[in-house]
Amino acid sequence: MGIGINVANEIPADLTDRAVSLCQLRPTARRIDVLDQLVPALLRLTTHDARLTEFECAAFARRDWLRGRQIRTPLAGRAAGIRPDGALLVDTGAGTTMVQGGHVELS
Numbered sequence: 683m684g685i686g687i688n689v690a691n692e693i694p695a696d697l698t699d700r701a702v703s704l705c706q707l708r709p710t711a712r713r714i715d716v717l718d719q720l721v722p723a724l725l726r727l728t729t730h731d732a733r734l735t736e737f738e739c740a741a742f743a744r745r746d747w748l749r750g751r752q753i754r755t756p757l758a759g760r761a762a763g764i765r766p767d768g769a770l771l772v773d774t775g776a777g778t779t780m781v782q783g784g785h786v787e788l789s
Contacts, residue, residue, distance in 0.1 A: 687720070689713045733766040748786065756784035 690705045690713070704711045734742065743749070748761040759774035769780040 685720075685724075687716055689716055734764075734768065735766075739764070739766055752789035753786055754789045755787040756781045758789070761786070 688701065688703045689711055691703055693701050693703055693706075704716065743763060746761075746763060749763050751761050753759065753761055753772065756770075757772045757774065757779060759772040759779075762771040762773045762778055764770055765780060767782075769782045770786070772779050772781055
C-alpha cells in the first residue's frame with residue numbers, strides 16, 4: 683500500500699480539480715504533526731497479527747484505486763482487493779490468489 687500526503691506543497695494547475703494540500707484545509711498543519719498521528723497508526727498495521735477491521739476493509743474498498751485493474755507483477759491478473767491481513771488478492775482467471783509482498787506493476 684502506498685501513502686502520499688501533500689502537507690504543504692503547491693498543487694500543479696493540471697491537478698487542482700483532483701488534488702489538495704492539507705494546509706489548504708488546515709492552514710496550521712505541519713509535517714511533524716501529520717507524522718505524529720500517522721506513524722503510530724502504521725506501526726499498528728505492521729505487527730504480525732494485525733488485521734484490518736471490517737470497517738477499515740469497507741472504507742479501503744471504497745477507495746481502492748487498484749481494484750479491477752490489470753497487473754503484471756507480482757502476479758499477472760486483475761487486482762481483486764485486499765484481505766483483512768493486508769494481502770493483495772489477484773484474480774488470475776484460474777482463481778483468486780493472495781500475494782503478501784512485493785511491488786505492483788500495471789499491465
